[in-house]
Amino acid sequence: MYKISWRKIRNKIRGFIIRKLRGTAFLPFLYRSYWHCLFVPISSEQSTVVQYYTARPNPGAGIGHQMANWHAGLWYAHQFGLNHVHLPFSSKSWDYFLGYGEGEMTMADLKEKGYKVRRLPFFFESTPNEVRLNKRIISSYSGQKIVFLAEQDQRYDIQYGVIDEIQRKFYNAPSRKEDNLIYNKEHFNIAIHVRRGDIMEDPSNPSLSIRYLSNDYYFKVLKTIVNCIKSNKEKHIYFFSQGIPEDYPEFKVFKNLHWCLDMNAQESFLHMVYADILITSKSSFSYKPALLSKGIKVCPANFWHSYPKTQDWILFDDEGGVCNPSSLKILNSLSE
Numbered sequence: 542m543y544k545i546s547w548r549k550i551r552n553k554i555r556g557f558i559i560r561k562l563r564g565t566a567f568l569p570f571l572y573r574s575y576w577h578c579l580f581v582p583i584s585s586e587q588s589t590v591v592q593y594y595t596a597r598p599n600p601g602a603g604i605g606h607q608m609a610n611w612h613a614g615l616w617y618a619h620q621f622g623l624n625h626v627h628l629p630f631s632s633k634s635w636d637y638f639l640g641y642g643e644g645e646m647t648m649a650d651l652k653e654k655g656y657k658v659r660r661l662p663f664f665f666e667s668t669p670n671e672v673r674l675n676k677r678i679i680s681s682y683s684g685q686k687i688v689f690l691a692e693q694d695q696r697y698d699i700q701y702g703v704i705d706e707i708q709r710k711f712y713n714a715p716s717r718k719e720d721n722l723i724y725n726k727e728h729f730n731i732a733i734h735v736r737r738g739d740i741m742e743d744p745s746n747p748s749l750s751i752r753y754l755s756n757d758y759y760f761k762v763l764k765t766i767v768n769c770i771k772s773n774k775e776k777h778i779y780f781f782s783q784g785i786p787e788d789y790p791e792f793k794v795f796k797n798l799h800w801c802l803d804m805n806a807q808e809s810f811l812h813m814v815y816a817d818i819l820i821t822s823k824s825s826f827s828y829k830p831a832l833l834s835k836g837i838k839v840c841p842a843n844f845w846h847s848y849p850k851t852q853d854w855i856l857f858d859d860e861g862g863v864c865n866p867s868s869l870k871i872l873n874s875l876s877e
Contacts, residue, residue, distance in 0.1 A: 556693060563663055569674060574659040574689075578681035588684040593626040593651060594618035596691035600631040604806065605825025607631065609846075611641060613697035615706060621679055626651060626688055638807050640714020641707065648688065656686040663692035700846045704832055711814070711833050722815055728797075729774040729875070731766065732816035734809075734827035735759050735782035735789070754822060754841060754859065760791045761861030762820055766839055767795065769872035770818075779816070781809050781827075818872075837871065 562568040569575040596614030598607030607630050618625035627645035629636045636642060648658070661678060664671035679689060711717075724730045736754070767776060777797040780789070786800050801809060806826075813819050813830035820839040821827035828846055831838040840848060842856040842864050852871050856864040863869060 552693075559663060559692065564665070564668075569662045572660060572662050572678075574661055574678045574682075575674075577659075578678045581681045583677070583680045583683070590684050590686060592623050592679070592682070592686070593646065593656070593688040594621055594623040594691070595626045595628050595648070595688060596695055597628045597693060598630045599694055603826065604630065604632070604635055604810075605829050607635075608639070608829045609697065609700060609825060610694065612700055612703050612707065613695050614691055615703050616697050616699075617691060617695070621676065621689075623679070623689065634807070638714075638716050638810075640710050640716055643710060643714060651686075651688055654686065656688050658688045658690050660690045660692060663695060665696060666698075698846060700828075701832060701849045704849070708833055708835070720811060720815075722812060723799075724779075724812065724815065725777070727774065728777045729770065729772045729818075730816050731763075731776060731778045731818045731820070732813050733759060733763055733778065733780055733820040734813060734822045734824065735780065736822035736824040736827070756789055756791055758841075758857075758859065758861045759820070759822075762839060762857050763792070763795065765857075765861075765863060765869070766818060766820065766855075766872065769869045770875055771873050772817075772875040779812060781813065 559568065559571065562571070594614060594617055596610050596617070598610045600607075602610075611628070611630070614628070615625050625645065627642040627647055629642060630639070659678075659682065661675050662671070664675055666672060682689075735756075763778070767778075770776060775797065777799065778792075778795050779799045779801050780792065781801045781804065782789070783802060785802065786793075792798060801812070804812070810826070810830050813821075813827055814833045816834065816836055818837045818839060819827070819831055819834050821831050821841070823841050823844055825846075828840070828844070831840065837853050837855065838848075839855045839857065841859065843859055848854045848856065852868065855868045855871075858864055
């Protein structure tokens with residue numbers, strides 16, 4: 542117990558120092574890999590040794606945050622011309638549910654083959670000098686069996702750059718054989734995620750308040766979407782949030798409204814993925830199902846991650862107004 546506690550304390554101290562030094566010239570000095578590149582000449586010879594890159598899902602964070610970490614590892618493995626190695630989520634249940642590790646090498650596999658782990662300095666992808674430094678460090682290990690580990694919570698803001706790969710993994714996962722949906726395929730199923738919970742605990746906390754959208758916002762968005770859908774199927778709405786129906790009196794005017802306030806996290810996540818239309822909140826917990834969804838996604842434009850510029854993504858401003866009215870045309874063409 543003492544060792545576990547000390548490890549947590551040490552990681553928190555280290556994380557604090559790194560956050561303070563981000564963007565400064567002093568940050569690289571904390572990394573063994575940086576000192577290695579200073580004293581080892583870069584070889585111009587092509588090596589046949591396969592090297593790997595990965596990012597650890599933050600064990601102290603929610604599943605949406607952990608998925609963002611994992612996506613960063615996959616994305617930067619490609620950007621640096623390295624193979625990707627799977628680091629599991631903190632929950633074995635989520636690891637199995639998502640199926641991200643299927644067909645991936647594991648750290649244990651590589652360590653048995655003599656691979657060593659070297660952590661890379663935190664960098665901002667928009668800062669060329671920091672990216673070049675990481676590439677220089679990687680090059681200094683040419684010919685060596687190395688797994689490069691991203692700094693904890695290495696930023697990857699776009700997120701949608703890995704959509705094709707994570708969708709392939711998710712839909713081919715063995716766990717998909719166990720999926721049990723309450724949707725009726727004869728209906729047009731709309732899922733709406735209203736983030737409450739943590740953001741209601743301390744409204745004065747700015748890091749939480751920026752995630753808040755009012756009931757009125759969700760009502761306006763849902764009303765717009767429902768009115769624009771021209772599908773011949775009967776429309777059914779599944780409301781994912783916390784609390785009790787009385788907390789959301791505005792929504793009683795909608796027909797075929799199903800309250801999903803007690804559904805567990807994985808079931809909620811799964812239904813968001815498979816909805817014909819998913820209305821997200823300012824939350825990683827609904828943004829990540831949106832990345833996996835093959836349906837239509839309706840999202841708040843003012844969000845810390847980006848969205849693909851394709852017709853299946855419709856954006857609304859914080860007042861509940863559609864950002865681009867022409868984007869609603871896809872809803873008018875839904876005839877089945």
